[in-house]
Amino acid sequence: MSTAFVPIATLPEVLQWVASWNPISVMVGAVRELFGNPTAPLTRSSWPLEHPVVAAFGLCAVILAAAVPAAMRRYHQRTID
Secondary structure, three states: OOOOOOOHHHOOHHHHHHHHOOHHHHHHHHHHHHOOOOOOOOOOOOHHHHOHHHHHHHHHHHHHHHHHHHHHHHHHHHHOO
């Protein structure tokens, strides 16, 4: 559930909240902002969609902070002789 193809205002109330905190929605919002493409007005205010570029960098950092140690641990387990 993201705002890539559907404006957030057309979604039901619960799905608006889910879509506003979805990392894909944040990335789409950041790309739209960086390319100068205006977004549709928000019916529900959320920090990630109000500041999509900062939120996109933050979410990437959080995902990498979780994924890199897990991948390194798994790689180390698979390569031990």
